[in-house]
Amino acid sequence: MKLTQIGSNQTEITTAKGNRVLYSYETPVAAWTEQGAFRTSTKWSMTTSKHINAYLGGKDVGQEVDQQWLNNLVA
DSSP, X not given: OEEEEEETXXXXXXXXXXXXXXXXXXXXXXXXXXXXXXXXXXXXOHHHHHHHHHHHTSTTOSEEXXXXXXXXXXX
16 A cells, blocks of 8 residues: 655555545545546535545546445555
8 A cells, every 4th residue: 555645634545456545634535446536425525625626637527436435445
């Protein structure tokens, strides 16, 4: 697992399987996998929404998934 600080309160973890997961503060909120881009369906703060949009490249990029799906991706 590789940990990369990508901004203030933003960290990216790259898993052994090659999945890249964005953490906003201490919560996984978005990911890039071989199947594409994903974002949490949970509504967090405005700042976290900005982190997700910047990470994925736009507010309409990425399939919404349940928060537990992202949690399981890094478990």
